Amino acid sequence: MTVELSPEFFASAFVGHLAEAGAQDLLEVARSWQPDLILHESTEYGGYLAAECLGIPHGALDIAPMAPYAHPVVTEELNRQRGKLGLAPVSDAWHTFRAFRAGVVPEDFYPTDSRLPSARYYQVPAQSAQGALDPDIAQLSTDRPLVLATLGSNATRLPGGAQTLLETIVETLGELPVTGVVALGADSDPRQWDGARPDNVHLTSFVQQELLLRSSDLFITHAGFNGTREALAAGVPMVAVPLFAEQSHNAGRLQQLGVGTRIDVQDVTRNSLAEAARNVLEDRSYRSRAQGLQRRSHALPDLNRLVEDAAALVA
Known part of the structure; x- marks a missing residue:
């Protein structure tokens, strides 16, 4: 929870x-x-x-x-x-x-x-140390919205890990008309993933998040501040699933600003997550408000x- x-x-x-x-x-x-x-x-x-x-x-x-x-x-x-x-x-x-x-x-x-x-x-200047985008991700289908999902580098180290939540995310994206990229965590080898493997979802252990956000339509995130900041700088709306620390406060603020919606972990099901993702993707006001914050980010020194x-x- x-x-x-x-x-x-x-x-x-x-x-x-x-x-x-x-x-x-x-x-x-x-x-x-x-x-x-x-x-x-x-x-x-x-x-x-x-x-x-x-x-x-x-x-x-x-x-x-x-x-x-x-x-x-x-x-x-x-x-x-x-x-x-x-x-x-x-x-x-x-x-x-x-x-x-x-x-x-x-x-x-x-x-x-x-x-x-x-x-x-x-x-914050863009990170140059990330290198070029993974070629496999670059070649993914472009005929549907691109959804990036990650729960951060610490999620897999939590007691019990985040396996169940990641499974729900993968299964949900598999049922939506999107192209999904799910980062399982640096310590998780996608070849050893024993959950669902939908054809429209690409599994990876690590993703060049800042680079990929620039071409993403939706970010499913734990609402850690760094990822939140990167998504706002890229003008990408979010579905926030906060885990711990101040993430719940970040998620609440995203919802107040109209640049995302929040679902607490205990409320995440395939239905609730699919509904939230569809709502943010289909209601263009989320994207417009996120892009407004993006413009104001770019105006900063x-x-x-x-x-x-x-x-x-x-x-």
């Missing part, structure tokens, strides 16, 4: 346990290294705490826009950690990001109440601009 990220867990694990250990390690290094700035990932609070202790500028690269940063229980844990380091409490729930937050999706993706004056937004903007904090 879909595991929701609760504010209590986020506070305890990320703002508490991980941040406390990370801050101590960073302080040990930073006192001798004496950096001018600490730029940390948005869910990594150790960098923020270390910078506050040292009295130096700090900012965040936002890799999880929908995490519950502003929840009161998160602020409470943040102040508990600040107290351990001799720092005064803060009342601003967005204090961690107030000086500088670097987003890698358009501002539209953020709910209104989490859009900060300090935020800057950038487009390149990620290299982040260096200049971060340097301004020091100046």
